Amino acid sequence: MPLNRRCALLLAALPLAAIVLPAWAARAEEKEKEGAGPPKQVFVALGDFTVNLRDKEGQFGFVVVGITLDVAPQAANQIKEVTPRLKETLTRRLMALADRGALTPGETDTVALKASLADALQKVSADGIKDVLITRLLFG
Numbered sequence: 001m002p003l004n005r006r007c008a009l010l011l012a013a014l015p016l017a018a019i020v021l022p023a024w025a026a027r028a029e030e031k032e033k034e035g036a037g038p039p040k041q042v043f044v045a046l047g048d049f050t051v052n053l054r055d056k057e058g059q060f061g062f063v064v065v066g067i068t069l070d071v072a073p074q075a076a077n078q079i080k081e082v083t084p085r086l087k088e089t090l091t092r093r094l095m096a097l098a099d100r101g102a103l104t105p106g107e108t109d110t111v112a113l114k115a116s117l118a119d120a121l122q123k124v125s126a127d128g129i130k131d132v133l134i135t136r137l138l139f140g
Contacts, residue, residue, distance in 0.1 A: 048067075061105070063138065069129055082124065
């Protein structure tokens with residue numbers, strides 16, 4: 001294709017681009033304002049907690065509890081800032097549960113465990129925590 005013909009085609013397409021591009025950009029802005037859908041879930045992994053156990057015969061064992069928090073997106077940074085305090089609170093609660101015998105192999109009520117941990121966390125950081133997820137429960 002000769003150079004003159006290419007230039008003519010390019011010049012003919014410029015007015016069309018000037019009409020189409022602003023409309024396309026406006027539509028993209030509208031979609032962005034509407035949001036892409038429901039807000040994303042934000043999870044904060046607190047890690048695994050290991051607690052020593054002692055049974056009735058005096059034998060020692062342990063339990064590993066993995067905990068992740070389901071938090072509100074706007075509260076994620078605030079939760080991450082107090083993570084050390086949350087971990088300390090959870091460690092203390094797990095140790096208290098172990099002392100009471102609430103963490104025993106085959107007899108641990110995971111619903112009660114979640115409720116107890118959530119209650120402890122609400123005292124430290126009441127805003128933003130939607131749920132406590134137990135991602136690992138391992139006895140040894």
